[in-house]
Structures are given as structure tokens and as C-alpha cells.
Amino acid sequence: MLKNSYKMLFLIMLFLGTLISISASSWFSVWMGLEINLLSFIPLMMKTNNLYSSEAALKYFLTQALASSVLLFFIIFFSFISFKMMEKTNFIFNIxxxxxxxxxxxxxxxxxxxxxxxxxxxxxNNLILMTWQKIAPIILLSYCMNFNFFIFSIIFSIIIGSINGLNQTSIRKLLAYSSINHLGWMLTGILNNQNIWMIYFLFYCFLSISIVLIFNNFKIFNFNQIFSFFNFKNLIKTLIFIPLLSLGGLPPFLGFFPKWMMINYLMTMNYFFLLMLLIYFTLITLYFYLRLSYSSFLLNYNEMNWNFNHFYNLNNFFLLSFFLFMNLFGLIFINLFFFLF
Known part of the structure; x- marks a missing residue:
């Protein structure tokens, strides 16, 4: 028997739940797929020796159950009303x-x-929550579009994701607020062009994987742990911060490409006010990444605040170097590809 083989079962059910939701032909099947996905992710979150993970799993379950119960209630409610009444209440249905x-x-x-x-x-688990768990709800969002409500949510998301990330000392919370900011960009893509948001999401997943693997490799969770890298060469610090700056959308890194595409499309659609808000508040998110990079490179603390378990095996080094290389030169390769083909 494989050690912790139950995780493989729940991972398969997690993927299956998402696939059921996005390929369903009825709203009830959508709800069923979302519930399978939820009940498969809860055991993966739980760790018997960690009370924080149990608390996080309970909070996640309660919020997801609330959203699912609202969805199921109105699925049943709208199934009993007539088609003529459905047309009149389409606005409420979408919201x-x-x-x-x-x-x-x-x-x-x-x-x-x-x-x-x-x-x-x-x-x-954070990586799953930031990437795979967003796929089904984002695709389903495109089925119930409401322009005014989406614009309100986009503006609110980019403001909350930018402002609340400024005073964070936890890297996980910072990435959470950064994810909220990126959701504003993705919803903008859904509102205008389906292909753009899918490309944006794929790039966001790639950058999230590169960042999470680095922080998981060095067991980093807070800013003060990064500052205690005083005895490392600049290569290690570069390995950490190039993906972060790329996620913030700093040119010429790879993360600038999806934002560049979105900016070009919004300019052609004459959404100048929305584009201005997106750029201004994304600059705030880039600011706290730059502040973190600047401090760790130029400030050294001579006292270790954490006991690190560093992994210097060759496989990890090559994998992290690959992500660093792609973040540095990916934009050049993409432009070269478009130039040639």
C-alpha cells in the first residue's frame, strides 16, 4: 500500500468534481460537481497535528456550504417558475x-x-486553492454575465487586493490578496473576450506554481524568514524574487505578457476608465513586491529568526532554475514566436 494513498483518491475526486461542473448540461449537475469538489478538498486540507489547518478547513467548508446552499435553493426556485417569469427575473438570476x-x-x-x-x-494546498479550485466557478461565471455587477466586482476586487496587501507580513496572506487582484483582471477578460481570460489564467497558474514551489522548498511563510537569508548568495534571493516580480506584472518578465494582452484589448474596446483603475491598483501590488525584494537584497539581519531545512538536491535546483529561466526570458520567446509565425 502506498503511504497516504487516500490523498490520491481525494485528488482524483477533486479533479472529477471540477470536470463534472464545467461539462454539465443542467444547473443541478453543476451543483453536484461543485459539492464533489468541495468534499474532496476538505480531507486534503485537514492535518491531525495542525490545529490551524483544521480551523481553515472548517471556515472553508462553512463558506462553500453557504454558497452551495444559495445556489441549490435558487436552482430549485427557478425550476418552478414559468419561462415568461424567468425572462422577467433574468437580472436577479444572473446576480x-x-x-x-x-x-x-x-x-x-x-x-x-x-x-x-x-x-x-x-x-x-494553497496552490490547489489558488489555481484548480478557481477553474469551475470562473467558467460558470461566464454563463451568468451581468455587466454592471461584474464592473462593480472588478473594481472592488482590484482595490481590496491592492490596498489590503500593503500591511501584510505573512506571504500567504499577501498571495491571497494578490490572487483577489488577479481575479479582477480575469473577470475583465470574461466580460470582453473568453480567450484572453483563459490565457491569463494559464499564465497565473504557471507563476503561482513557480512561487509556491520555491517557498515550499525553503519553508518560507513570513517576511522575517526572507530577511534572515543573510548567509546566502544573491542567486538564491534572485530565485525567490524573479517569480514574485513576474506575478506583479513587472516588464520584461513573463507575467507582464497576459496584462499586456488585456491592456491592448481594453484599449481597442475603449474601456479607458476601467483600464486606468486596473493599471493604477496593480502598480500598488507591484510596489509591495518591489519593497520586499529591495529590503531582502539590501538589508541584512545577523540573527536567524527560523531554523531552515534547505534542500540542495539536484532535482529541486534544476526545477527552480527552469522556473527562473522561464520568468526571465519567457516574454522574449513569446514575442519571437509571434514574430516568426
């Missing part, structure tokens, strides 16, 4: 369904649970 999906992904103004849950989980 209620969109709200339940936004609560499931932690998008503002339903973001209250997301940073707290991420703080109690390990890096691998």
Missing part, C-alpha cells in the same frame, strides 16, 4: 448565481474567508 460563484473563488465583495483560509494551509 444571485454570480454571487455564489464569486464566494466560491473568494472574489470581492465575498473575499472575507480567502486570506484567513490560506493562512492556515500549507503551500501545496
Amino acid at each position: 444571485i448565481f454570480a454571487s455564489s460563484f464569486m464566494m466560491k473563488i473568494g472574489m470581492a465583495p465575498f473575499h472575507f474567508w480567502f486570506p484567513i483560509v490560506m493562512e492556515g494551509l500549507n503551500w501545496i
Whole structure:
């Protein structure tokens, strides 16, 4: 028997739940897939020797159950009304369904649970929460579009994700608020062009994987642990901060490419006010990444605040070097590809 083989079962059910939701032909099947996904992720979050993970799992379950119950109630309610009444209440239908999906992904103004849950989980579970768990609700959001409500949620998300990240000392909470900010960009893509948000999401997943693997490798959770890297060469610090700056969208790193695409498309659609808000508040998120990088490179603390378990095996080094290389030169390769083909 494999050690912790139950995790493989719940991972398979986690993926299956998402696939059921995005390929369903009825709203009840959508709800069923979301519930399978939820009940498969809860055991993966739980750790018997960690009370914080149990608390995070309980909070995640309560918020997801609230969103699912609202979704199920209105699925049943709208199934009993006539088609003519359905046309009159289409506006309410879109807002209620969109709200339940936004609560499931932690998008503002339903973001209250997301940073707290991420703080109690390990890096691998955080990676699942930031990437795979967003796929089904975001795709389902595109089925119930409401322009005014989406614009309100986009503006609220980029403001909350930018301002609340300024005073954070926990890297997990910082990435949580950064994820809320990125959700604003993704919802902008859903509102205008389906292909753009899918490309943006794929790049966001790649950058999140590179960041989480680095922090998980060095067991880093707070800023003061990064400052205590005083005895390391600049290569290690570069390995940490290039993906962070890329996630913030700093040119010429890879993370600038999806934002560049979104900016070009919004300019062609004449959404100048929305574009201005997106750029200004994204600069704030880039500011706290730059502040973190600047402090760790130029300030040295001579006292270790944590006992690190460093992994210097060759496989980890090559994997992290690959992510560093792609973040540094990925934008050049993409431009070269478009130039040639």
C-alpha cells in the first residue's frame, strides 16, 4: 500500500468534481460537481497535528456550504417558475448565481474567508486553492454575465487586493490578496473576450506554481524568514524574487505578457476608465513586491529568526532554475514566436 494513498483518491475526486461542473448540461449537475469538489478538498486540507489547518478547513467548508446552499435553493426556485417569469427575473438570476460563484473563488465583495483560509494551509494546498479550485466557478461565471455587477466586482476586487496587501507580513496572506487582484483582471477578460481570460489564467497558474514551489522548498511563510537569508548568495534571493516580480506584472518578465494582452484589448474596446483603475491598483501590488525584494537584497539581519531545512538536491535546483529561466526570458520567446509565425 502506498503511504497516504487516500490523498490520491481525494485528488482524483477533486479533479472529477471540477470536470463534472464545467461539462454539465443542467444547473443541478453543476451543483453536484461543485459539492464533489468541495468534499474532496476538505480531507486534503485537514492535518491531525495542525490545529490551524483544521480551523481553515472548517471556515472553508462553512463558506462553500453557504454558497452551495444559495445556489441549490435558487436552482430549485427557478425550476418552478414559468419561462415568461424567468425572462422577467433574468437580472436577479444572473446576480444571485454570480454571487455564489464569486464566494466560491473568494472574489470581492465575498473575499472575507480567502486570506484567513490560506493562512492556515500549507503551500501545496494553497496552490490547489489558488489555481484548480478557481477553474469551475470562473467558467460558470461566464454563463451568468451581468455587466454592471461584474464592473462593480472588478473594481472592488482590484482595490481590496491592492490596498489590503500593503500591511501584510505573512506571504500567504499577501498571495491571497494578490490572487483577489488577479481575479479582477480575469473577470475583465470574461466580460470582453473568453480567450484572453483563459490565457491569463494559464499564465497565473504557471507563476503561482513557480512561487509556491520555491517557498515550499525553503519553508518560507513570513517576511522575517526572507530577511534572515543573510548567509546566502544573491542567486538564491534572485530565485525567490524573479517569480514574485513576474506575478506583479513587472516588464520584461513573463507575467507582464497576459496584462499586456488585456491592456491592448481594453484599449481597442475603449474601456479607458476601467483600464486606468486596473493599471493604477496593480502598480500598488507591484510596489509591495518591489519593497520586499529591495529590503531582502539590501538589508541584512545577523540573527536567524527560523531554523531552515534547505534542500540542495539536484532535482529541486534544476526545477527552480527552469522556473527562473522561464520568468526571465519567457516574454522574449513569446514575442519571437509571434514574430516568426
